[in-house]
Amino acid sequence: MAAYEEQEYNKPFSFRVWGKMLPFFKPYRKFFAITLGFNIFLAGIDVVVPLFQSYAIDHFITVESLEGIWRFAAAYVAVIVIQTMSVYFSVRAATTIEMNVGKDLKWAQFEHLQTLSFSYYNTTPVGYIHARVMSDTLRIATMVAWGLVDMFWALIYVISVFVIMFLLNVRLALVILLIVPCIAVLTVYFQNRILHWNRKVRKINSQITSAYNEGITGVKTSKSMVIERDNEKAFFERTSEMYRASVRSARLNAVYIPTILLFGSVAAAVVLAQGGYMVKEEIMRLGTLSVFISYAVIIFEPIQQLARLLAELISCQANIERVMDLLEQEPNVVDKAEVIKKYGDAFHPKKENWEKIKGDIVFEDVSFRYPDGKEFVLEHFSLHVPAGMNVAIVGETGAGKSTLVNLVGRFFEPTYGRILIDGVDYRERSQLWLHSQIGYVLQNPHLFSGTVRENIRYGRLDATDEEIEEAARNVSADEVVMKLEKGYDSDVGESGGRLSTGEKQLISFARAILANPSIFVLDEATSSIDTHTEQLLQQATGRLLRGHTSFIIAHRLSTIRQADLILVVKDGKIIEQGTHKELLREKGYYYELYSKQFEEEASMKVFAGGTI
Template sequence: MAAYEEQEYKKPFQMKVWAKMFPFFKPYRKYFMITLGLNIFLAGVDVLTPLFQSYAIDHFIVPNTLQGIGVFAAAYVGMIVMQTVSVYWSVHAATTIEMCVGKDLKWAQFKHLQTLSFSYYNTTPVGYIHARVMSDTLKIASVVAWGLVDMFWAFLYVVSVFIIMFFLNARLALILLVIVPCIAVLTVVFQNKILYWNRRVRKINSQITSAYNEGITGVRTSKSMGIEKENEDAFSGRTSDMYQAAGRAAKLNAVYIPLILLCGSSAAAFVLYRGGYMVQEDLIRLGTLSVFISYAVVIFEPIQQLARLLADLISCQANIERVMDLLEQTPNVTDRAEVIEKYGDHFQPKKENWEKIKGDIVFEDVSFRYPDGKEYVLEHFNLHVPAGMNVAIVGETGAGKSTLVNLVGRFFEPTAGRILIDGVDYRERSQLWLHSQIGYVLQNPHLFSGTVRENIRYGRLDATDAEVEEAARSVSADEVVRKLKDGYDSDVGESGGRLSTGEKQLLSFARAILADPAIFVLDEATSSIDTATEQLIQKATQKLLKGHTSFVIAHRLSTIRNADLILVVKDGKVIEQGTHEELLARQGYYRNLYDKQFEEEEARRIFERSR
């Protein structure tokens, strides 16, 4: 299978990309104003500090007097105290921005992910999504909270210093000013290269995160197949690519910043050389030269900081592009505005307007092809499923049995035609209205981290403990509970990892019974379940489906003999339909499947008896 290829991000540095972040910054504009205002003050303090030094030289050291030293010292100490307080509140505001912006970005992505269609999850690995939600948002929040503010301080400091230097001595100031165009040229040359390699780093980081995810979730398969060495080699290749890409980005920064320092140091050396002669010739005072020396030595740190922060700003664009790419993904299935107005959306449902579902389903001239497909899976398909009917869907592995179920659940919508629920096109009502009335019991059911009781209660969150336990008893899930040390309060582990597949299925049956939806979808595979658990599941299935409209994806044909209707799927198309007896009598594809499976099961029974 070909590896997932992430979208390439090749835009040069653009403010309009950053502008997409403004809605996330706006709620915290007060903190931005606080930290920016305090940084203006701090830049002013840092600029004035050498002037205090100049004043001390010209008024105390050169004339050899201490007259007025008390007022000077008080002013200097007062400035230091104000500087300390300002740094504290500036850091407090910046930390608040970092934490809150990061939280909001994560929440926005998590919320948006809940609205995306199945197709997005079918084509996007979990690791790539995880990298966007976690590491990309962390980088953006850090750069916004600290990088932009520090850039603002550094810019103000550099500009203020040059203004004062021009006021004190324009000739010496011009010497230092020469470094500005040098920095501009270097930035233009390096910025696109730095951006390119940082984008590569972020892309490979997603691949590594995805590999971690697959390695952890598939550890049992890896160990059973003995492919640890192959996994290590593949992972080593990805980390080597990461090392090379990160190394290239680091080398560019390692060349970029020292070049700026070289320009600055050369200008400082020339200032010291010219300034010394000017003091000897009484063209400037010693205090003025001390100011220039202080500025010449210190100014290169904020200039270097500006260069570094600009590089961070450039590289952070790749993180923003990746986050916005997720947030700008549009679901394939959406509700119209007037439907949302009446029924609400996923997060603000208007349940008072929801009609009760009976479960009468009609496929009316339905044609369907997947969003990325060219051929129709269904063409002009018609079917009426009265309320309470049990429909089984059979076919070989990969035949497309889940297509009909996905259409019924409106995880995909018909390309043409309509699907009616209780006589109304289901697009006239909200997705959540329908999803809340469909109970799913999957072949590999998912349990959430938490207790048995909590997992069953997901079927109906307001259910009492007695109702939860009654639901478990009705499908024999209480037999699973009795084996657990803490009963209903036992922790099931991550994804239900402490339970077997059969035990998880029984708990998911209990959850579905508690929800009591109008429509059931059941993937009834029992190939990896012991005989005793299989019997419990078959009993639970009969209890679950009684009186409900149901769709059963059947893997063992012997389990669906009593289905009201059987749909036979081959190559993504429904080729036969009827009852078990009708399909056997036709001597067609279903009969071949049934005979083949019967022979395999009989051979397995004979083999087990002979052991």
């Protein structure tokens, strides 16, 4: 199977891309002002501190006098205290920015993910989504809170230091200034390459996250098929690729950083040689030389830091592009503005305006193709399903049975034509209004972490314990619950992992029944249930679905003989429709399917030693 190929993010620096982050930064502008203000102040203090050293040498050490030492000490201590307090308030503000921007970005993505259509999840691996929500948001928040502030500090510091050096001695200042272009050229050369490998590391990290997620969720399949070794080999190849990219980046850093330190040492040596001569000739005071040496040793670190942060700033743009790519994804199914105004949206429903659904459904000349497809899977299809009708949809695996129910549930919309519910085009009503009136029981149902009781209660959050237990009894789920150690208060595990598929189907069925929706969709809902339970469930289903419009996707044709209407799907097209008896009389495709399945079931009974 072809691997999902992630989009490349390698555009040059763009203020437009960063501008998309302003809505997330704006609420914390006060904290930005605090941390930037204190960093300007700190840059000034850091520049001034070496001047204390100069003053001490010229006024205490050289002249061998302690006159005024207490005033000097008090001033120095005061500066250190002010510096410490400034660092505290700056770090506190930066931490607030980091935590809140990261939280807001995660929340915005999580909320947006709730609105996206099925097609996005069909084409995007969970690992890539997880990397955007967790890793990318963390890096953006860290860069904004600390990187930008540190860049600002480094820029102010470097400019201030050169101004002071030129004021103290132009000749020595020029010596240090001449080395700066060398540092700049080296930085541009190395940082571009380091940036390239860092981007590759982050891309591979997304692939590893995706593979890790797939490996965990598919662990039962891996063990049953004994493919642990193959999984390990594939995972090893990905991690090895990340290792090689990380090593390349580390090697470049290992050459770059010592090279910068070498130039700093050369600058300090030149200043010491030139300055020593000038002190000897009494052209310069010893204290001034000590300031220059301090500046010569220190100045290249903020220059290096400035270059590194600039490269990281450009690199972080890729993280912003990835996050915004998710946030700018448009769902394929969107409510119109006037619909949202009346009915609300998923997060702000206006339930007082929701009409009760009777369940009368009309397909009116419906044609449909998937958003990424070229061919129609349904063409000029018309059908009237009166309220309360039981419709079965049958066909071989992959025939397109789920397409119809996905259209009914408005998880997809017709490409052409209309679907009417109670005589109104369902695009004139909200998605949430419709979804709240559909009870969906899947072949592989999803349970949330928590207890059995909590999972059934998702059907109707205000349901009492008695109503939950009654819903379970109605679908024979109580037999499963009673076998569990804590009954309804038993933990089902992540995604219901502590229960079998059949047990999850029963609990999912109870959840749907509790909601008492107008429309039921049962997608192979009894495929993993034993024969005895299935018989009990069919009896209950006949009673519970009475008066409700229902769509049943079935593989076992014996389970849908009592359906009011059977739709036979082949290659995405409805080729036959009618009741069970009518379709058998026609001796068409349905007759072939039914006969073949009957023969298979009969053979299985014979081999099992039963009777036909």
